[in-house]
Amino acid sequence: MTTAADVLILGGGGAGCSAALHLARRGVRVILLERGLVGSQASGVNHGGVRQQGRHPAELPLAIRGRRMWDDMAALVGTNAEFEATGHLKLARNATEEEDLLRWNAMAAEYGIVPRMIGRNAIRADHPYFSDSVIAGSLLEEDGSANPRLLTPAFAKAARAAGATLLERHPVTGMTRAGDGFVVEAGGKTFTAPILLNTAGFWGGEVAAQFGEVVPVTPLSPNMMVTEPLPLFCAHNLGVVGGDVYLRQISRGNVILGGGRGESDPAIPASRPLPAPTFSAMERAIEILPHLAGAMVIRSWTGIDGGLPDALPVMGPSHTTPGLFHAFGFSGHGFMLGPVVGAVLSELVLDGRTDVALEGFDIGRFARQDAPEADIWKTRLE
Ligand SMILES: Cc1cc2nc3c(=O)[nH]c(=O)nc-3n(C[C@H](O)[C@H](O)[C@H](O)COP(=O)(O)OP(=O)(O)OC[C@H]3O[C@@H](n4cnc5c(N)ncnc54)[C@H](O)[C@@H]3O)c2cc1C
Structure with missing residues (x-):
């Protein structure tokens, strides 16, 4: 049996479920195909950071628009997924890192983003729990965090309510372009549509390759851990320049922290944290927050995200295949972007344009022969 739709979406993470919602609300017949459960891969297991701070200038306009959506999340999907604008405080541990903060802040000011620099004395006064290794910080108060377990299922529920069909446990096993559209095999069924959205996360590289577009995507598995509940000390989402450790304390007291990489096998798919990065992330956390000792x-x-060499996603129309749009490879920082990525995809499909600059995400950038230049803005993990 063949089922026809206007748009097929391959992958039910944050990007795909948001696209399903935005398209369905504009009257489009959408079918989303998800191998497992919606939000069961990177979108459901991440750190929950909702931050603009530290982003590459190419990604900042998307992140700024995305951040605005978080204020109205409950109106959009019935929950704010525990989002709180706790502020994101990025710490410097030496003069070079402090310069890095200042350089980013000067760049971001051109986009209307103005974090507050906190110098050595003020940081000591405001945050007495930091060790002397912290010499400065940059606080962007409108940034914060949310609960990743809640967001994508909420988008899926809202998309279904808007009329979209989301089929879980439907692994896509075949896809071709035929005639005016796509023929996709999933879960023993056949689906057709003139438009296909590739929101398959790490596996988006395999989808692109099916249509002759080679993207050097590698599995990225940030190593995460959570402590027992501890006395409350800091509401901010904390990061450091370089991203080798990042942490946030939830209201129950547990500290969620990450740093280094776990390991994964996307073919299964399965992932697991590793002892060495877990210990060293904890050591780095204790260096800045001595009371975490013990x-x-x-x-x-951990989980599996798609990592790209420039740490920017692929997003926009295919270069080889009319009707195919990509949005994958968010390189460890796409949770916060999921809602806006779906909105932008719906605009590309229905309006042929969007108001966000996508040039930096062009899939053709990997095929160009020019040598990659050192990129001082290369986006780091939280
Ligand atoms: C441990 C960890 C910590 C992170 N921390 C943060 C953070 O603090 N802040 C932040 O902004 N980002 C963070 N990220 C990154 C963020 O989680 C991802 O960038 C984002 O969730 C990617 O969303 P996605 O929809 O592109 O992909 P995914 O969530 O991976 O969704 C893709 C979906 O496609 C499905 N799929 C793939 N192939 C097929 C197929 N053949 N058939 C059917 N379905 C298929 C998969 O099953 C999956 O559900 C983190 C990631 C990890 C792993």
Whole structure:
């Protein structure tokens, strides 16, 4: 049996489920195909950082528009997924890192983003729990965090309510372009549509390759852990220049922290944290927050995101195949972007344009022969 739709979406993470919602609300017949459960891969297991701070200038306009959506999330999908604008405080541990903060802030000011620099004395006064290794910080108060477990299922529920069909446990096993559209095999069924959205996360590279577009995507598995509940000390989402450790304390007291990489096998798919990065992330956390010494780690985990050499996603129309649009490879910082990525994809499909600059995400950039230049803005993890 063949089922026809206007748009097929391959992958039910944050990007795909948001696209399903935005398209369905504009009257489009959408079918989303998800191998497992919606939000069960990177979109459901990440750190929950909702930050603009530290982003590459190419990604900042998308992140700024995305951040605005978080204020109205409950109106859009019935929950704000525990989003709180706790502020994102990025710390410097030496003069070079402090210069890095100042350079980013000067760049971001051109986009209307103005974090507050906190110098050595003020940081000591405001945050007495930091060790002397912290010499400065940059606080962007409108940034914050949310609960990744809640967001994508909420988008899926809202998309279904808007009329979209989301089929879980439907692994896509075949896809071709035939006639005016696509023929996709999933879960023993056949689906057709003139438009195909590739929101398959890490696996988006395999989808692109099916249509002759080679993207050097590698599995990216940030190593995460959570401590027992501890006395509350800081509401901000904390990061450091270089991203080798990042943490946030939830209101129950547990500290969620990450740093280094776990390992994964996207073919299964499965992922697991590793002891060495877990210990060294904890050591780096203790260097800046000595009172974490002795805190018990009660769980560790990782996941699989698509990592690209320039740490920017692929997003926009295919170069080889009319009707195919990509949005994958968010390189460890696409949770916050999921809602806006779906909105932008719906605009590309229905309006043929969007108001966000996508040039930096062009899939053709990997085929160009010019040598990659050192990129001082290369986006780092939280
Ligand atoms: C441990 C960790 C921590 C992170 N921390 C943060 C953070 O703090 N802040 C932040 O902004 N970002 C963070 N990220 C990154 C963020 O989670 C991802 O960039 C984002 O969730 C990617 O969303 P996605 O929809 O592109 O992909 P995914 O969530 O991976 O969704 C893609 C979906 O496609 C499905 N799929 C793939 N192939 C097929 C197929 N053949 N058939 C059917 N379905 C298929 C998969 O099953 C999957 O559900 C983190 C990521 C990880 C792993």
